[in-house]
Amino acid sequence: MDLQEYFSLVFSDYTLRTITLGTAVLGAVTGMLGSFAVLRKQSLLGDAISHAALPGIAIAFLITGAKDSNTLLLGALVSGLIGTFWIRGIITKTHLKSDTALGLILSLFFGFGMLLLTFIQKQPNANQAGLDKYLFGQAATLIESDVWMMSIVTGICLIVLLLFWKEFKILLFDADYTKTLGFNTKFIDILITSFIVLAIVLGLQTVGVVLMSAMLLAPAAAARQWTNSLSVMVLLAAFFGAFSGVFGTAISASQNNLSTGPVIVLVAAVFVIFSFIFSPSRGLLFKQIRFIKNRRDLQLHKTLAFMYNIAETHDNISHPHAIKILNNFQGYTKGTLQKLVKKNYVNLDGNMWSLTEEGFNTASNLYNQQTNE
């Protein structure tokens, strides 16, 4: 199946439609909430939570013995929340730093989850196969009820986000000020963190434990480059996330042997790279261009100042001088001289140059400008 075929089938084929919708909704909600995670410097929390959710899945299966995805996700949610609050406890109550706390909870919970999974696999129960899809995710196992579930959660997220928008925003940028205003910062904090956990848990089935953190970060990190406004960033991140979901699904469906999760992550990574390079205000490309332009301007100014120093020693500022005397000067090239002529600062006459009135005035104000401002 190639891409064209995919897009013609996406509306008619049940499986394709479900998967595409599912990944799109998932991308949108993780992008939205990921913006908050990135701005709160909790980027790696997503990684820790997604790993910490694994034992919850295993325990939920052990208790119920059923593979109903909603029950399993409930277990994942509980164990993800326990992990999150334990991380918080370690950071606030001991002198261990956040990175240690994250790595610790991540690896310990994951290891415990693996122990339980291998334990389950040895059980004399035919029902356990397929639990390991939560490790790497299998978008193909999405069914309509999963998509409904995702949509409902996304809806709730949206409502809560709109209701508490002001609180979230102020907590994000100035936590101390929020406290002095009398907001219950603890409650707002727990609310937003819980929703981040919820979004991560939702994505486990689709992209898996290992890659979930990228779903949270990549759209937000890409969106951050294009704007300085929180609302625009959240919208953009949701859009990037949804688009990565759809496009990733399309690519993986059009090829054999390509699992959806990694492809979605790579599409999102392409978004990030593109944004890093081409964003007009923060991007590397334009930054480099501005840098070069500034350097050129400085060199131009240097040449002009040098000329000014020579012209100053003569009564007539337009007294012609040989170009040769500029040769040993660092900022001088043929190009810069041409540029000065174009700006009408300098007149050229054969091998001689002379400053114009305008050039002389500009040069004399060159270094004063900054102090006058």
Next chain:
Amino acid sequence: MNSAQIEIQLIASLVAIACAIPGTFLVLRKMAMISDAISHSILPGIVIGFFITHDLNSPLLILLAALTGIITVVLVEYIQKTGLVKEDTAIGLVFPALFSIGVILIAKNANDVHLDVDAVLLGELAFAPFDRLLISGVDVGPKSLWIIGSILIITIILLIAFFKELKVSTFDKGLAASLGFSPAIMHYGLMSVSSVTTVGAFDAVGAILVVALMIAPAATAYLLTTNLKKMLSLAIIFGVFSAISGYWFAHWLDASIAGSITTMLGLLFLVVYLFAPKKGIIAVLYREKQQRTEVSLLTFLLHLKNHNEEEERHVNHLNEHINWQKVRSKTVLELATKNNMISIENNIVSLTEKGNDFTSQAIDYIITNEDAQIEHMKDDFFLFRG
């Protein structure tokens, strides 16, 4: 115990020691998450190495994978340096992308590669003794034992040779640089050792659980001591203990050895986290409670000093005046009486001479912010001690 079991425990213990050494420094340098990133992003290195060598234990593969680990570190630092995103976001962006490339490489070549993502991530210690190293036809032991053994020896040699430099650059980068040790060399040296160890260990315990062996023993040890040498040895002891007890736990449960080693590490951390004498949760909560009472005592004494009127100092009125609950007032009153700071006559509280002195000193203490000036007073104030 048969020979395979002994070999498994030996390999697990060596892995634990080899991980605990760089892990201690990673935890102290606040770079614990880098080890997580490395452990994921070596996947493409392993896959490409496997295409070339067709042997999971070949040294070339280990080098290639370790190189990927270092590339990860460099990439993360580059992205961070551009200032576009924070360090943690940079880590979170790089390793899933590299990991995805690895997964896709495996999936696309599934037919000619006997490599399984699960195996790389989770490892299987139980099979390690079956892959023997034959030198001119003589069986000298399991391959992974040799690999992790040589990595461990190199790590220990490096540790002993550069212990001083590592110590200085970990705790005071500026001092290290001014003494002439390049912090960059130390940094990348540590990163290389971590990468090599991760790759060497992934075969036995799996890439993700290497992270547990690196961070958990070091973090547990850090809760118990602030001495680097003690921390290193404690981390090693914890690592080896979990490795061996984890093996028997897995044996009893018939489940993944790596998983149960991690579980043991987790239990160990939980116990220390709760009960560590100075930094455990219970100790911290107890200390916080004590400090709260002591601050209350100080407030109370200041109140007494400020008011000469009898009605302000009446026992029954204290609750309203300083806004305390009954129980709390009682604790504070008792503490003050026990220290001979106050005397109570006809239910009127007044400061004793000792209490008066103490309070004046306390005011000095509070209004003088400079450390040097209050140094001689510090001993008198139990509440500000540790």
